[in-house]
Amino acid sequence: xxxxxxxxxxxxxxxxxxxxxxxxxxxxxxxxxxxxxxxxxxxxxxxxxxxxxxxxxxxxxxxxxxxxxxxxxxxxxxxxxxxxxxxxxxxxxxxxxxxxxxxxxxxxxxxxxxxxxxxxxxxxxxxxxxx
Numbered sequence: 668x669x670x671x672x673x674x675x676x677x678x679x680x681x682x683x684x685x686x687x688x689x690x691x692x693x694x695x696x697x698x699x700x701x702x703x704x705x706x707x708x709x710x711x712x713x714x715x716x717x718x719x720x721x722x723x724x725x726x727x728x729x730x731x732x733x734x735x736x737x738x739x740x741x742x743x744x745x746x747x748x749x750x751x752x753x754x755x756x757x758x759x760x761x762x763x764x765x766x767x768x769x770x771x772x773x774x775x776x777x778x779x780x781x782x783x784x785x786x787x788x789x790x791x792x793x794x795x796x797x798x
Contacts (some may be wrong), residue, residue, distance in 0.1 A: 673748035673767070683718030685743065687736040687771070691724065710734075712771060714742065724768040734771050741774040 678685075691713050696706040705727040716723045725744065727734070736742060748770040753762045 673750040676747055676749055678744045678747045682716040684716040687740045687742045688713040688715055700715050727771060731770050742771050744768040745770040745772060
């Protein structure tokens with residue numbers, strides 16, 4: 668079972684003050700044979716959460732520039748979503764939770780608009796051609 672839409676959350680209430688720690692990994696796509704390709708899908712960052720009293724991992728899309736904030740810099744999540752993947756087991760199921768966001772920005776900073784994706788550009792062109 669996969670929760671495709673994710674759960675939109677109140678980041679301030681859920682995580683409290685967030686501080687940047689580090690990028691922990693880059694995740695690349697795999698091909699039909701399961702081999703890793705050169706296509707970057709997302710970056711995963713560690714952030715310190717005051718309310719959760721632990722480090723949280725946040726995935727950000729590859730289209731967003733890599734974050735290189737100083738350690739312990741206060742940050743905010745843009746459009747955070749929580750999702751889960753459940754796998755059936757003999758005794759029930761195991762669930763893995765994940766957190767993703769459109770971006771991580773300095774606290775109080777407005778998020779930068781993301782560049783249009785190729786599909787969005789095509790749709791915009793088609794709409795312009797119809798006018």
